[in-house]
Amino acid sequence: xxxxxxxxxxxxxxxxxxxxxxxxxxxxxxxxxxxxxxxxxxxxxxxxxxxxxxxxxxxxxxxxxxxxxxxxxxxxxxxx
Numbered sequence: 639x640x641x642x643x644x645x646x647x648x649x650x651x652x653x654x655x656x657x658x659x660x661x662x663x664x665x666x667x668x669x670x671x672x673x674x675x676x677x678x679x680x681x682x683x684x685x686x687x688x689x690x691x692x693x694x695x696x697x698x699x700x701x702x703x704x705x706x707x708x709x710x711x712x713x714x715x716x717x718x
Contacts, residue, residue: 645681647688654681 645653657678660666666674 645684647685650681650684650688654678654685657681 657674661671661674661678
């Protein structure tokens, strides 16, 4: 999906919020509502995929000595 590559997470979220606002207004014809819904689902998937990619990057931290260890947050919100 080319759109996934070109859209930033923030832009995808902004577009998704705009679609939600349009659908919440309730005066959208059924056919257009379906189109908006499909676009929203695609944007939701883009955001989810981008978040998963970042999460995988964050799972590992490069230590000062070059070793890699899993990134785990303790319950206080700090890094362990």
